[in-house]
Amino acid sequence: MRECRSLKPISTEKRNFIQKLYDILTPKERLHAVFLFFLSLVTAFAQAFGVFSVFPFINVVMDPAVIHSNEWLLWAYEKGNFADENAFMMFLGIVVFIAIFFSSIISALTIWAKMRYVMRRNHDISRRLLTTYLSRSYAFFLQKNTSELAQTILAEVKQLTDQYLIGLFEIVINTMIFISIIVMLLWVDTLVTLGAVVFLGGTYVLLNMFIRDGLKKKGAGRVESNQGRYKIASEALDSIKTTKVMGVENYFIREYSKYSKKYAQYNTYYKVAGKIPHYLIESIAFGGIVFFIVFQLGRGNDVITLIPLISLFALAGKRILPALQKLYGGVVQVHFNQAILDKLHLDLVVAEEQTDELEGENKEAISFTRKIRFQDVLFTYEGASEKVLKGINLEIEKNAMIGFVGTTGSGKTTLIDLLMGLMTPDSGQITIDGTPLSKSTVKSWQKRIGYVPQDIYLSDDTICNNIAFGVKKDDIDEERVRRAAQLAAIHTFIESELPEQYSTEIGERGVRLSGGQRQRIGLARALYRNPDVLVLDEATSALDGATEEAVLKDIGKEAGSRTVIMIAHRLTTLINCDQIFVLEGGELIGQGTYEELMQSNERFRQMARMEK
Numbered sequence: 001m002r003e004c005r006s007l008k009p010i011s012t013e014k015r016n017f018i019q020k021l022y023d024i025l026t027p028k029e030r031l032h033a034v035f036l037f038f039l040s041l042v043t044a045f046a047q048a049f050g051v052f053s054v055f056p057f058i059n060v061v062m063d064p065a066v067i068h069s070n071e072w073l074l075w076a077y078e079k080g081n082f083a084d085e086n087a088f089m090m091f092l093g094i095v096v097f098i099a100i101f102f103s104s105i106i107s108a109l110t111i112w113a114k115m116r117y118v119m120r121r122n123h124d125i126s127r128r129l130l131t132t133y134l135s136r137s138y139a140f141f142l143q144k145n146t147s148e149l150a151q152t153i154l155a156e157v158k159q160l161t162d163q164y165l166i167g168l169f170e171i172v173i174n175t176m177i178f179i180s181i182i183v184m185l186l187w188v189d190t191l192v193t194l195g196a197v198v199f200l201g202g203t204y205v206l207l208n209m210f211i212r213d214g215l216k217k218k219g220a221g222r223v224e225s226n227q228g229r230y231k232i233a234s235e236a237l238d239s240i241k242t243t244k245v246m247g248v249e250n251y252f253i254r255e256y257s258k259y260s261k262k263y264a265q266y267n268t269y270y271k272v273a274g275k276i277p278h279y280l281i282e283s284i285a286f287g288g289i290v291f292f293i294v295f296q297l298g299r300g301n302d303v304i305t306l307i308p309l310i311s312l313f314a315l316a317g318k319r320i321l322p323a324l325q326k327l328y329g330g331v332v333q334v335h336f337n338q339a340i341l342d343k344l345h346l347d348l349v350v351a352e353e354q355t356d357e358l359e360g361e362n363k364e365a366i367s368f369t370r371k372i373r374f375q376d377v378l379f380t381y382e383g384a385s386e387k388v389l390k391g392i393n394l395e396i397e398k399n400a401m402i403g404f405v406g407t408t409g410s411g412k413t414t415l416i417d418l419l420m421g422l423m424t425p426d427s428g429q430i431t432i433d434g435t436p437l438s439k440s441t442v443k444s445w446q447k448r449i450g451y452v453p454q455d456i457y458l459s460d461d462t463i464c465n466n467i468a469f470g471v472k473k474d475d476i477d478e479e480r481v482r483r484a485a486q487l488a489a490i491h492t493f494i495e496s497e498l499p500e501q502y503s504t505e506i507g508e509r510g511v512r513l514s515g516g517q518r519q520r521i522g523l524a525r526a527l528y529r530n531p532d533v534l535v536l537d538e539a540t541s542a543l544d545g546a547t548e549e550a551v552l553k554d555i556g557k558e559a560g561s562r563t564v565i566m567i568a569h570r571l572t573t574l575i576n577c578d579q580i581f582v583l584e585g586g587e588l589i590g591q592g593t594y595e596e597l598m599q600s601n602e603r604f605r606q607m608a609r610m611e612k
């Protein structure tokens with residue numbers, strides 16, 4: 001599923017910007033970049049030729065005698081069999097016009113090719129980044145803020161392509177335009193051209209040296225403040241109910257302003273740094289022309305004879321100045337956005353070695369006909385000092401109905417996450433029919449699992465699409481959707497109370513549904529996949545007692561054909577379980593049926609007493 005980039009391990013982050021770009025691009029993208037480089041070369045020559053072609057024309061207009069004194073012009077004049085000098089002049093004018101016209105066409109084509117390349121990279125790199133993130137382990141997401149990841153995919157990749165890549169192209173194209181025009185001018189008047197190059201080029205080099213470090217620092221600040229903006233905005237809106245009830249709108253506005261203001265300041269610096277030299281250079285260039293005329297007059301040249309040369313330099317200046325300005329703008333863009341390249345290189349290339357494989361790339365299928373087994377499983381969360389699971393040994397028979405109980409923080413969810421292959425134990429192992437759960441078997445195992453978490457994520461879509469979550473619209477089996485909804489005890493509600501039944505839109509995160517209704521949609525979603533193993537993490541807690549009992553009874557009826565594993569705080573939820581495991585401080589302190597535990601386990605009895 002992933003693009004085939006050269007996958008040799010990137011062992012060091014100390015790669016220069018060209019190497020980083022090389023790593024990020026696929027071989028095909030690199031080839032396209034080389035093609036664009038050559039296209040830029042052609043553009044540069046075409047532009048220089050367009051400028052230069054005007055020189056003989058103006059020379060002839062000023063003094064037709066040149067036709068006979070210049071061997072090239074004489075050759076063209078005689079070969080063309082022109083009626084007179086005027087006809088030849090007309091011909092030269094048309095040649096100049098065609099040269100300039102074609103150089104403009106080639107420039108336009110280059111712009112089109114460049115923009116197409118850059119915009120396609122926006123699509124490709126962001127898609128690849130999303131793929132890379134999605135193939136990271138669950139543990140990665142426990143350490144990350146998801147709004148930051150979304151912001152990198154959507155905003156920072158755009159910044160990389162629209163600013164960094166464009167900037168780089170501007171540098172390449174305009175450097176070539178500058179060099180080719182200068183080479184031709186050197187041939188016409190070496191001294192004046194050299195003077196202009198030192199004058200203009202020197203100014204830009206000095207400017208660059210002056211602002212380079214500041215730009216890089218401010219660019220890194222921009223990335224940070226942009227992340228802050230996204231984070232605060234999404235936190236404020238995600239928790240809108242709490243925000244409103246607690247009246248903390250101003251807190252969020254204040255926090256947002258802090259980042260947003262910095263973001264604006266960094267961007268102002270960036271925009272100004274790119275534009276200010278334009279005016280400075282314009283005055284320098286104008287001063288240069290005045291100086292040039294005075295200098296030529298000083299050399300004893302007649303003003304009239306200078307006109308072709310001045311025209312040539314004026315036209316060259318008209319091309320060179322914007323080219324230099326764009327070149328400089330490109331340098332500013334590249335410096336300012338260096339932090340983005342570093343970040344994306346880290347997330348996309350360096351981290352690639354740490355990604356799991358996505359579905360379709362998984363090698364081993366796993367079978368489940370007998371049992372799930374935990375053997376001496378120890379687990380610690382990254383960055384935490386204490387073990388959360390301390391040597392768990394247990395067995396779960398296929399098609400059994402299993403319950404996990406324990407006080408808050410005893411490790412139930414962690415254990416279930418390990419069972420679902422979302423995280424791997426520090427030591428010990430989890431086996432399915434004797435096959436260890438590993439990177440190569442985990443996807444096949446997860447395909448057998450239907451999971452209903454505590455907080456159901458619902459998408460802003462129809463009931464039907466939410467139940468058949470992740471299935472292409474055309475492939476949805478509506479009969480199966482209904483069957484799953486019936487089992488989750490939500491079918492009657494959908495049919496009788498929703499305006500468009502299964503086609504009803506449920507709003508962002510299902511805001512138009514109650515907590516219990518959301519849970520049942522989540523349950524129907526898990527059941528739609530007809531899983532071998534159904535994992536319910538407090539998945540019926542929002543249901544009233546009677547509905548919960550009915551739902552669990554129906555699921556229980558099915559338990560003969562599927563393994564049901566549930567975490568519950570209400571012990572009565574687990575009354576029909578074949579086996580209940582009691583956890584305490586990361587250890588298994590009891591197991592048995594409800595009745596057995598009531599007889600043998602003091603902690604379990606205590607919990608049951610507290611419920612009454």
Ligand SMILES: Nc1ncnc2c1ncn2[C@@H]1O[C@H](COP(=O)(O)OP(=O)(O)OP(=O)(O)O)[C@@H](O)[C@H]1O
Nearest residue numbers: 142381384388406407408409410411412413414415
């Ligand atoms: N991402 C994490 N990083 C560090 N520690 C964590 C993380 N998630 C959970 N913990 C810690 O692990 C312990 C077990 O948490 P877990 O969620 O497994 O408990 P639980 O029994 O499911 O609790 P509850 O009944 O409240 O849902 C807790 O002490 C918790 O603080």
